[in-house]
Amino acid sequence: xxxxxxxxxxxxxxxxxxxxxxxxxxxxxxxxxxxxxxxxxxxxxxxxxxxxxxxxxxxxxxxxxxxxxxxxxxxxxxxxxxxxxxxxxxxxxxxxxxxxxxxxxxxxxxxxxxxxxxxxxxxxxxxxxxxxxxxxxxxxxxxxxxxxxxxxxxxxxxxxxxxxxxxxxxxxxxxxxxxxxxxxxxxxxxxxxxxxxxxxxxxxxxxxxxxxxxxxxxxxxxxxxxxxxxxxxxxxxxxxxxxxxxxxxxxxxxxxxxxxxxxxxxxxxxxxxxxxxxxxxxxxxxxxxxxxxxxxxxxxxxxxxxxxxxxxxxxxxxxxxxxxxxxxxxxxxxxxxxxxxxxxxxxxxxxxxxxxxxxxxxxxxxxxxxxxxxxxxxxxxxxxxxxxxxxxxxxxxxxxxxxxxxxxxxxxxxxxxxxxxxxxxxxxxxxxxxxxxxxxxxxxxxxxxxxxxxxxxxxxxxxxxxxxxxxxxxxxxxxxxxxxxxxxxxxxxxxxxxxxxxxxxxxxxxxxxxxxxxxxxxxxxxxxxxxxxxxxxxxxxxxxxxxxxxxxxxxxxxxxxxxxxxxxxxxxxxxxxxxxxxxxxxxxxxxxxxxxxxxxxxxxxxxxxxxxxxxxxxxxxxxxxxxxxxxxxxxxxxxxxxxxxxxxxxxxxxxxxxxxxxxxxxxxxxxxxxxxxxxxxxxxxxxxxxxxxxxxxxxxxxxxxxxxxxxxxxx
Ligand code: MN
Numbered sequence: 001x002x003x004x005x006x007x008x009x010x011x012x013x014x015x016x017x018x019x020x021x022x023x024x025x026x027x028x029x030x031x032x033x034x035x036x037x038x039x040x041x042x043x044x045x046x047x048x049x050x051x052x053x054x055x056x057x058x059x060x061x062x063x064x065x066x067x068x069x070x071x072x073x074x075x076x077x078x079x080x081x082x083x084x085x086x087x088x089x090x091x092x093x094x095x096x097x098x099x100x101x102x103x104x105x106x107x108x109x110x111x112x113x114x115x116x117x118x119x120x121x122x123x124x125x126x127x128x129x130x131x132x133x134x135x136x137x138x139x140x141x142x143x144x145x146x147x148x149x150x151x152x153x154x155x156x157x158x159x160x161x162x163x164x165x166x167x168x169x170x171x172x173x174x175x176x177x178x179x180x181x182x183x184x185x186x187x188x189x190x191x192x193x194x195x196x197x198x199x200x201x202x203x204x205x206x207x208x209x210x211x212x213x214x215x216x217x218x219x220x221x222x223x224x225x226x227x228x229x230x231x232x233x234x235x236x237x238x239x240x241x242x243x244x245x246x247x248x249x250x251x252x253x254x255x256x257x258x259x260x261x262x263x264x265x266x267x268x269x270x271x272x273x274x275x276x277x278x279x280x281x282x283x284x285x286x287x288x289x290x291x292x293x294x295x296x297x298x299x300x301x302x303x304x305x306x307x308x309x310x311x312x313x314x315x316x317x318x319x320x321x322x323x324x325x326x327x328x329x330x331x332x333x334x335x336x337x338x339x340x341x342x343x344x345x346x347x348x349x350x351x352x353x354x355x356x357x358x359x360x361x362x363x364x365x366x367x368x369x370x371x372x373x374x375x376x377x378x379x380x381x382x383x384x385x386x387x388x389x390x391x392x393x394x395x396x397x398x399x400x401x402x403x404x405x406x407x408x409x410x411x412x413x414x415x416x417x418x419x420x421x422x423x424x425x426x427x428x429x430x431x432x433x434x435x436x437x438x439x440x441x442x443x444x445x446x447x448x449x450x451x452x453x454x455x456x457x458x459x460x461x462x463x464x465x466x467x468x469x470x471x472x473x474x475x476x477x478x479x480x481x482x483x484x485x486x487x488x489x490x491x492x493x494x495x496x497x498x499x500x501x502x503x504x505x506x507x508x509x510x511x512x513x514x515x516x517x518x519x520x521x522x523x524x525x526x527x528x529x530x531x532x533x534x535x536x537x538x539x540x541x542x543x544x545x546x547x548x549x550x551x552x553x554x555x556x557x558x559x560x561x562x563x564x565x566x567x568x569x570x571x572x573x574x575x576x577x578x579x580x581x582x583x584x585x586x587x588x589x590x591x592x593x594x595x596x597x598x599x600x601x602x603x604x605x606x607x608x609x610x611x612x613x614x615x616x617x618x619x620x621x622x623x624x625x626x627x628x629x630x631x632x633x634x635x636x637x638x639x640x641x642x643x644x645x646x647x648x649x650x651x652x653x654x655x656x657x658x659x660x661x662x663x664x665x666x667x668x669x670x671x672x673x674x675x676x677x678x679x680x681x682x683x684x685x686x687x688x689x690x691x692x693x694x695x696x697x698x699x700x701x702x703x704x705x706x707x708x709x710x711x712x713x714x715x
Contacts, residue, residue: 039143045073067089232325280308416447645682
């Protein structure tokens with residue numbers, strides 16, 4: 001039976017500012033809340049709470065964690081009051097209890113993947129706050145110590161889960177004793193016969209082994225003293241599970257009593273560790289391949305020690321571990337030793353996050369090592385093949401699909417963050433928005449109010465939330481612009497019939513026309529006109545009485561531009577994937593299929609297509625721009641002006657026109673000037689299919705002898 005006094009004295013022994021009043025209040029609250037309850041295996045709840053706290057004191061945790069340990073099951077009780085917890089113990093305690101409670105109430109997604117799921121829960125908890133995980137582990141150990149009282153089925157599944165999830169987790173956290181005890185308790189349930197055999201073996205030769213430990217331990221101690229070294233020497237039984245594993249692995253039955261024993265030497269400094277190692281190797285012959293230097297190369301869980309096996313005084317295999325006292329406390333307390341909390345200190349909090357992140361990254365890298373080498377911990381391999389875990393600068397974990405980008409992350413935080421994101425800092429480094437996120441990345445999203453979702457993000461986002469939001473936005477934006485364009489086109493067409501959009505709307509004629517075209521609203525009709533699906537002429541014929549029609553209503557309205565622009569394009573332009581759009585091509589830049597282009601809504605003239613770098617577009621109102629693409633499947637000819645400078649000699653023109661037809665292009669017109677300097681200056685208008693075709697034409701012309709320069713004229 002544990003008493004409050006025992007547990008509290010363990011606590012205050014390393015945590016001098018421990019508050020007895022708070023400690024007692026937590027115990028009283030736990031007792032009161034659970035007074036009518038027993039744990040599922042019939043234990044008294046306060047005993048369980050105290051045991052969890054006692055286990056936590058061995059990890060030298062802070063007061064918050066002890067209080068959370070005592071109250072860890074509190075929220076599962078019928079009239080648990082969150083307000084009460086917060087009032088007495090503060091919001092941090094409440095938050096941690098809540099995190100634990102929430103995570104333990106996540107239902108298993110798939111029954112047969114229970115272990116994986118528990119691991120996931122642990123991982124999520126870990127990412128939020130390591131202290132929750134320590135409480136989980138202590139809770140599990142307390143439960144495992146009472147496992148005998150459970151039914152057989154629960155015993156087995158619980159032990160298996162402990163062995164496959166919790167013990168490896170304790171190992172990752174570097175808490176070796178907790179790992180060992182969880183493993184041995186599980187083994188006892190899962191392999192009762194083998195466990196009994198091991199126990200028998202230990203008890204049969206107990207005295208012999210005691211003698212052996214005394215003798216050899218004494219020899220090692222003497223070795224230290226003779227060499228003016230100070231150190232603690234202990235001999236101990238290795239824990240059952242590690243012996244069992246060794247037997248399973250080697251297939252050898254370990255008759256040698258020595259195989260159950262290992263010696264440990266604790267000294268003050270790293271230099272002394274190597275000195276002791278030297279002494280031991282000089283005294284007993286080391287067995288090759290058994291020396292491990294975890295001081296120079298610490299394990300991912302920060303474990304540091306020297307391990308060696310030598311042929312001992314009786315010709316037996318003898319294991320020795322050598323480490324400093326400090327390394328030893330890390331091996332016992334694990335990550336908690338690195339990560340001492342100072343209650344409420346903001347400075348401590350900052351350092352703590354750094355530690356946590358670097359540590360988490362280590363764990364995750366370690367997990368990747370395991371996968372790479374298909375190592376023993378097979379239950380971890382590809383646990384999360386589809387996910388990547390990343391963090392906000394505040395340390396909040398976000399689970400995203402593999403391959404996700406900062407844009408996905410931004411949308412996962414909030415739609416507004418996603419829609420306005422302009423850049424990202426990954427682990428403090430400015431990174432492109434399409435960067436693939438890696439486990440453990442810390443991501444900071446930069447936003448700007450003028451930014452809006454971009455269609456090209458669709459090419460790399462992985463989450464459906466991001467994809468849907470971007471699509472929605474692009475669609476709405478396209479529609480809005482199409483409506484605006486449709487209105488302008490109709491307005492212009494109606495003016496020619498001495499009426500106006502306003503009048504058509506007021507008279508209800510436009511609404512009627514919309515219905516006749518099968519649209520629900522006039523806005524839908526505007527959009528259709530804007531997209532080029534319906535021509536203004538078609539709409540006009542539904543509005544203007546036949547008599548008033550001048551007969552040319554179906555001809556697209558044009559102005560006094562030159563021929564090239566007047567041709568309505570059946571062309572090659574797609575707006576939001578819709579083809580057959582009516583557009584004009586700008587004179588200023590005369591874009592060719594294949595060139596990057598953008599659309600621009602001109603008041604009264606509908607959509608004009610410019611090259612993306614056209615100065616006129618760049619200086620125009622961005623609100624009136626619209627995204628367009630070339631429909632490269634559609635073949636259209638576009639006229640382009642080419643200037644050819646050549647020697648003024650006979651047959652030049654023939655040569656050049658020959659070259660142009662050689663490139664499968666037609667000459668629309670040609671003007672020839674002779675310049676004073678005996679150079680010919682020829683201007684051709686040639687129909688080409690696209691940019692590539694134009695380049696072919698230019699190449700062919702350049703081949704003609706006497707041609708000195710060929711250039712495309714934009715206008
Ligand atoms: Mn519990």
